[in-house]
Amino acid sequence: MKQRPERSFISAQQVADLAGVSRSAVSRTFTEGASVSDATRKRVLQAAEKLGYHVNHLARGLMNDRSNIVCIVTADIDAPYHGQFIEALTRQLQAVGKVAMIVNASGGSGIESAMRLTLQYRADASIVLSGQPDRQIIENCISNGQSVIVVNRDETVAGTKNINVSNRASAREAFHMLHRVGCTNLAVVTSTVGTPSLLARERAFVEEAQRAGLDVPVVRIGSTSYESGAAAARQLFCRTSRPDGAFCVTDLLACGFMDVAREEFDISIPQELCVVGFDNIMQSGWAAYDLTTFRQPIEDIAAYMVSLVDGDTGDVGEQPKRFLTEPVWRKSVRPK
Amino acid sequence: MKQRPERSFISAQQVADLAGVSRSAVSRTFTEGASVSDATRKRVLQAAEKLGYHVNHLARGLMNDRSNIVCIVTADIDAPYHGQFIEALTRQLQAVGKVAMIVNASGGSGIESAMRLTLQYRADASIVLSGQPDRQIIENCISNGQSVIVVNRDETVAGTKNINVSNRASAREAFHMLHRVGCTNLAVVTSTVGTPSLLARERAFVEEAQRAGLDVPVVRIGSTSYESGAAAARQLFCRTSRPDGAFCVTDLLACGFMDVAREEFDISIPQELCVVGFDNIMQSGWAAYDLTTFRQPIEDIAAYMVSLVDGDTGDVGEQPKRFLTEPVWRKSVRPK
DNA sequence: ATGCAGATTGCACTCCTGTGCATTATACTG
């Protein structure tokens, strides 16, 4: 059992000693806008380079009550949509000198302990991508001075920054995409996890269909995954009246749905079946799917989130900020 | 511009005051195996609960030179393979009381500044999933007491923990999978980024083919992406002699390759073309691809990495630890 | 009631950095 060498990291004191200056001088050298002469700065930098010194951000955060850590709380990190989101967030956070801590809310005790981690590491902000954190925990985070940023939650705790995408409008448009090209036997494919955004998409679609005099069955199966989409297809196409148009509330569902429709029921898309998805994940652009869907402006959303991290209230007060999704026309819906 | 409330986080002192004990008592209450009477522990916990106190892990890390932060350095976070890896790592790290910091090596100054971040946040370990960090930076990390864990790097700095998968053996097996079913006109699809693991797969396949008297062209295009695989297919199938078997060094490449072969050249898989991939990403199991490939034991690798984080030298000394990939038989290779 | 071992508790120091304040060095003006 080897002992870890004690005090392994270089401290500012050691740099100061080597450079023959006070520790304050070292500190000021690495602090933006502090007063140091060029001569000493140079000697400090030289000594730091030689020893391999790096400012201890943990201690720095201790001082100014600002850790520059942002926690991203999420489940299903390996889902394409989340992956893209995390990529954009980490990249943009780093660009403004912050760093992302990923808190996996899937494992074990779930979101509750996830939010606890957020507090323990004194994150400046928590970005909750999935899961429904307890109201009380959120309040706890906010009262501790954290910015809490959530996506598409209905019930908002005072102080939470909420972000919406145009779920309802897009879902309505999805209906018209299908209706316009003559689909009359429609269906909605969704999961049993009642995320507000998924619910909104489902309901808006159904309502718009009813307004046009169409009754739309909703298939709710499992989690928001490829397999759920596949299972939904098996269920729908075993019925006597097969749908000729489907709105999958998520591209991932759509992939599973399309695959089973084609492979197991020999249905051709878009001739016999038109499909519309949501999110525009990478796979939707792949030739095997070529899925007509709605693009979420992930880069923009991430940019806005980053701007909220510093505790600005945002240009909209308590109102959730709205982002517009835009339709991406591909080949899973036949031309008119 | 609203001021952030000062001293927003609750400190142990405040809990101590409320509970009417010394700060030491609070500290001991939250420290494993410290001596506190049940009476005071209870009062402390009660006060902590009331105030919403959480131990400051940053300050704790300052004391015992152990932040419990592990940095995962990676590019292409949104690529399926990386996503799965990050999911497993974050989950398993959290299970042992550590936390993952994602350092995006794609953006801007790249891996160099990524590794700097690792040091600035005093991470206990750095796990480098992609990119080729400079030798000197790695040395810097190690001399600072970090565990540096890399995947499939040839040139190893003393002290680095290296992890290998059985690239060569699997690539050889890939050849025989194709050869056995009668493919004679083979090709290798890879990218221009000369990652050691990708190179190993490519070379082992080519060598094994030569041993059987076959000459195999290698197509090297762009990054390791869907688009590169697609481009490779366009290049290969425009030639006069079309391949009837292909080894894509990555499943993602294989997806693009298969899609273009089918959609643009009307080639049926596996009748006219057999394809073998590597990684076993989620999409390989999707019906549209049903790709025969090699599964990387991600959970096992992640578990081993987590065990290395604490600075144990591992059961193998400087030798890289080897993990075996296992073939996943699906339908992209025809039966014999 | 006394003695003693063991369990609790609090003091004070440590970790590393940022910063207000007082002090000293430098530059500039007349």
Added chain:
DNA sequence: CAGTATAATGCACAGGAGTGCAATCTGCAT
């Protein structure tokens, strides 16, 4: 050269938590 404004420097403290050491308390046997 004197006088003053300004820059540079160092001291000392703060911030939140862990821990060795000494002091106190508890319980038990005598």
